[in-house]
Amino acid sequence: MADALGASVASGLEARSEAELTRLVAEVERALGVEVDALAHDRRGLLPRRLLDSVRQLGLFGASIPAEHGGLGLELVETCRIIATVARHDRSLATCVGLHNGLGATPLVSLGDDAQKRAWLPRLASGEVLASFAATEVGAGSDLSSVATTYDGALRVRGEKQYVTNGALAGLVTVLARARDERGGYALLTVPLPQDEVSIGAEERKLGLRASSTTSLAFEDARADALLGERGGGLHHAYTALAVGRTVLSAGCVGTAERALDATLEHVTRRRQFRRAIGEFGASRTHVSAMAARLYAMEAVVDEVARHPAHGALGAASVVAKVFCSEGAYEITDRALQLHGAMGVLEDVGISLLARDCRVTRIFEGANDVLLVHLGSEVLARGPSPRCHTQRRGPHAERWETAAGVLEATRERVKASLGVRAVERQDCLQALARAYIGLVASSCVLARADAEPELAELACSIGVDESLTQLASLHRAGSRVELERALTDELYACGRRWRWPASPAPRAPRKHIAA
Amino acid sequence: MKNETAEERRTLVRETIAELLEVDVATVRGDCLLREDLGMDSLTSLELLSTLSRELQVDLEMEEAMEIVTVDDTVRFVERHLAV
Ligand SMILES: Cc1cc2nc3c(=O)[nH]c(=O)nc-3n(C[C@H](O)[C@H](O)[C@H](O)COP(=O)(O)OP(=O)(O)OC[C@H]3O[C@@H](n4cnc5c(N)ncnc54)[C@H](O)[C@@H]3O)c2cc1C
Numbered sequence: 333m334a335d336a337l338g339a340s341v342a343s344g345l346e347a348r349s350e351a352e353l354t355r356l357v358a359e360v361e362r363a364l365g366v367e368v369d370a371l372a373h374d375r376r377g378l379l380p381r382r383l384l385d386s387v388r389q390l391g392l393f394g395a396s397i398p399a400e401h402g403g404l405g406l407e408l409v410e411t412c413r414i415i416a417t418v419a420r421h422d423r424s425l426a427t428c429v430g431l432h433n434g435l436g437a438t439p440l441v442s443l444g445d446d447a448q449k450r451a452w453l454p455r456l457a458s459g460e461v462l463a464s465f466a467a468t469e470v471g472a473g474s475d476l477s478s479v480a481t482t483y484d485g486a487l488r489v490r491g492e493k494q495y496v497t498n499g500a501l502a503g504l505v506t507v508l509a510r511a512r513d514e515r516g517g518y519a520l521l522t523v524p525l526p527q528d529e530v531s532i533g534a535e536e537r538k539l540g541l542r543a544s545s546t547t548s549l550a551f552e553d554a555r556a557d558a559l560l561g562e563r564g565g566g567l568h569h570a571y572t573a574l575a576v577g578r579t580v581l582s583a584g585c586v587g588t589a590e591r592a593l594d595a596t597l598e599h600v601t602r603r604r605q606f607r608r609a610i611g612e613f614g615a616s617r618t619h620v621s622a623m624a625a626r627l628y629a630m631e632a633v634v635d636e637v638a639r640h641p642a643h644g645a646l647g648a649a650s651v652v653a654k655v656f657c658s659e660g661a662y663e664i665t666d667r668a669l670q671l672h673g674a675m676g677v678l679e680d681v682g683i684s685l686l687a688r689d690c691r692v693t694r695i696f697e698g699a700n701d702v703l704l705v706h707l708g709s710e711v712l713a714r715g716p717s718p719r720c721h722t723q724r725r726g727p728h729a730e731r732w733e734t735a736a737g738v739l740e741a742t743r744e745r746v747k748a749s750l751g752v753r754a755v756e757r758q759d760c761l762q763a764l765a766r767a768y769i770g771l772v773a774s775s776c777v778l779a780r781a782d783a784e785p786e787l788a789e790l791a792c793s794i795g796v797d798e799s800l801t802q803l804a805s806l807h808r809a810g811s812r813v814e815l816e817r818a819l820t821d822e823l824y825a826c827g828r829r830w831r832w833p834a835s836p837a838p839r840a841p842r843k844h845i846a847a
Numbered sequence: 848m849k850n851e852t853a854e855e856r857r858t859l860v861r862e863t864i865a866e867l868l869e870v871d872v873a874t875v876r877g878d879c880l881l882r883e884d885l886g887m888d889s890l891t892s893l894e895l896l897s898t899l900s901r902e903l904q905v906d907l908e909m910e911e912a913m914e915i916v917t918v919d920d921t922v923r924f925v926e927r928h929l930a931v
Contacts, residue, residue: 477868477886515884516874564883571888709890713909752900752909755893 353410360417363390370422373543374685377535379425384501387429387459392418394457396433397441401453408576409638412583416634419587423689424543426584431497432456434580435697436463438573439506439520443561448522451557452504461503465577466493466549467570474702477567481509483521487556492548495696499547500532507551508570511563518566520573521556529554540688575646578697582634582653585661588690589627592661592668595683596620600671610671619667625791628784630660632776632791648710651703652772655765658693658700665690701762708761711768712743712754718771720778728781728792732774735799739767742803759809763802770799853926856903860922863898867891877919889913899925 367386373379387393395411397403406414411433419426437456440448440463455461469492472479481491489509496505505523510516523530533548561569600611600620610616637646637653665687669676676683694700710716717740720732743764746754754760774795781788851859857877865872868885881887887895892912899921900907905928915921 477888477891515879517880517883518886564880567886567888568882706888706890709893713889713893713912747909752893752896752907752912755890755897755909 353413357413357417360390360392360414361420364418364421364425368421368425370424370543371680371682371685373422373424377537377542378545379422379428379543383425384428384459387425391457392429393432393459393462395429396437397453397457401449401457403453403457407638408579408641409635412580412586412634412638415580416583416587416590419584420591422543423584423588423686424541426587427541427544428462428498428501430580430584431465431577432459432463435465435573435577436498436502436504436506438576439465439560439569440504440522442572443520443569444522444558448558448560452522456504462498462501464496464498464502464505464549465573466496466499466505467508468494468496470494474699476508476570477518479508479510479518481507481551482512483509483519483556483559484512487521487559488553489521489523489551489556490553492550494548495536495546496549498545499549500535500545504557505549506560506573507556508566510566515564517564518570519563520560520566520569522558522560523551523554523556527554538692540685540691571647574697575650576641578650578654579634579638579641579646581693581697582630582650582657583638585657585690585693586627586630586634588686589623589630589657589661589664592665592683592686593620593623593627595686596623596668596671599675603673616671619671621790622794623664623667625787625794626660626664628787629773629777629791629795630657632780633657633773636776636779648707648716649772651698651707652769654693654697655700655703655707656769656773658690661690662687662694704762704765705758707768708758708763708765709755711739711764712746712761715740715743716768718768718775720775728774728789728796729778731796732771732778732792735767735796735803736771738800738803739764739771742767742806746806757809757813759813760806763806763809767799767802770795770797770802774799853922856925856929857922859902860899860925861918863902864895864918864921867895867898875918877917877922879918880916881918881921882916885918895921903929905929 363386367383391404392414394403395406395414396408397405399405415426415430415433418429440452440456444452452461456463467476467479469479469481481489481493483489489507491509493507503525505525507521507523508518509521510518529552531550533550536546538546597620600616601609603610611620633653633656637649640649665683669683669687672681672683675681679685718736720729720736746760746764750757750760774792777788777791777795781792861875862872864875864885868887875885879885881892889912892915893909896907896909896912903925905925907928911924915924
């Protein structure tokens with residue numbers, strides 16, 4: 333089955349069109365539907381070898397790798413569709429395949445020289461060799477500039493990396509390290525595995541994505557095969573690869589959310605309470621329509637971002653997609669869980685697995701809190717204005733224009749009052765970033781409003797409302813920030829364990845003694 | 848602050864960078880590239896300008912942060928703003 337599918341995948345892609353892609357996605361969907369039991373993989377904490385073999389035969393490990401090197405040569409947006417499909421079935425598998433195609437293969441595809449590409453890409457494309465990306469360390473999480481792993485003139489790598497996805501499966505790992513010389517510049521190096529000088533830690537036990545391999549890797553003067561790109565350019569190259577990785581991750585969130593919505597629609601139309609299907613209650617309709625509208629917007633955002641991965645421009649756009657989709661998947665799986673009642677928390681039903689699996693997407697490939705601060709500083713300093721992707725007029729486009737005007741005015745006001753010191757106000761930066769994200773999302777939705785007018789209307793008004801709420805919150809932010817600072821200083825300093833604060837005992841009412 | 852010598856201001860800039868990045872001030876040489884050698888990103892560059900604007904009591908434009916490439920550029924940038 334998988335062989336035939338692999339062949340049809342490959343031939344289908346020669347003349348790719350929207351219809352071809354739809355057919356390809358459907359075939360991948362059918363194959364995974366037969367083979368994938370995400371609950372079983374979660375319980376066992378690993379992906380069966382047989383399943384990985386099928387994925388190899390399907391060609392999915394070569395999705396993003398150019399056809400001349402044996403891959404499917406898909407565009408980023410097409411790879412995203414494939415990863416969303418995989419995530420609908422199993423998030424751990426999507427993480428394994430997505431990381432390999434995104435962060436794993438991207439540095440080699442975009443920076444490797446001919447010899448490096450010829451040596452590795454065909455093996456990555458066939459899935460004979462799986463790829464990893466190792467940047468994080470004990471002392472370098474959100475702040476990758478503080479990595480302590482080093483390399484010398486002979487490209488020997490020394491140091492320890494943490495939380496490496498595909499760590500126990502990989503045959504090639506791209507490592508972020510610093511030169512062991514006076515300048516200490518950053519570089520990306522490819523290290524082949526296994527080798528005696530690299531030890532692989534035990535599998536981490538996690539909240540979700542339990543079947544996806546996550547290990548530490550310790551390098552004791554391990555032999556790197558090549559230095560990718562420029563010496564000193566390592567951090568920049570890592571950020572560029574992360575932008576691709578985040579876009580692919582966002583597509584995984586779309587798949588997770590699609591699965592949650594499908595399960596919810598089935599449940600709320602079947603389960604009856606108070607003599608009617610629970611989906612008929614107004615509160616349930618609010619949940620379901622919010623889920624559908626958010627999902628519609630998530631798809632629109634990933635589509636737009638992944639279609640325009642112009643060099644450099646993907647940075648901010650991928651942050652928009654990552655924050656919007658990881659939070660969206662979290663919201664959608666949580667609403668699904670609520671509507672399932674007790675069944676939502678039973679492991680065998682599968683909804684709690686979706687919720688557990690998607691939680692980490694708000695943390696890895698850049699914690700959302702940190703990404704929002706970065707995006708906010710971009711919005712403030714460089715002022716990318718969200719573009720309205722449609723010529724359509726009408727009340728929604730008009731509200732969108734109004735909100736975009738408010739964002740512009742707020743940005744100018746913040747700059748005028750705080751100057752460069754605004755970067756120290758994370759509340760401002762995050763609110764500007766969220767306002768920007770809301771506008772980008774609703775603009776992407778407006779552009780495809782013809783297809784689903786009701787969904788687009790709801791999604792657009794949610795996005796614009798979110799932007800305006802965020803911007804309005806800044807009017808009273810100053811005093812709240814002061815309060816938060818004072819409160820947390822006190823909490824950090826006193827070092828006591830929190831206990832239910834004692835409230836003054838209610839006083840007995842004073843008796844009025846009549847004179 | 849405006850009365851300090853150029854050398855004192857250079858030291859202040861280097862010390863501020865060292866403090867921000869938690870590195871030894873000796874490693875922050877004038878020709879160091881902020882991004883490639885010291886690992887600063889656009890947000891850290893803005894934070895650097897913010898600290899300098901407070902220490903030196905000058906208004907610095909955030910749009911210009913992106914033009915600063917080396918430690919010496921930062922010193923020159925501050926000098927330019929102190930001169931006006
Ligand atoms: C399952 C899994 C797989 C992973 N796979 C990989 C991989 O393949 N390769 C790899 O290199 N890494 C990987 N990681 C690591 C991941 O990218 C990091 O966990 C992530 O970047 C955050 O770093 P940290 O965990 O050290 O959190 P920290 O940096 O300690 O941050 C914790 C929290 O502190 C706050 N915070 C920190 N800095 C700021 C700031 N400047 N402003 C405001 N708030 C802030 C935020 O709330 C943040 O969520 C993986 C992690 C997990 C859990």
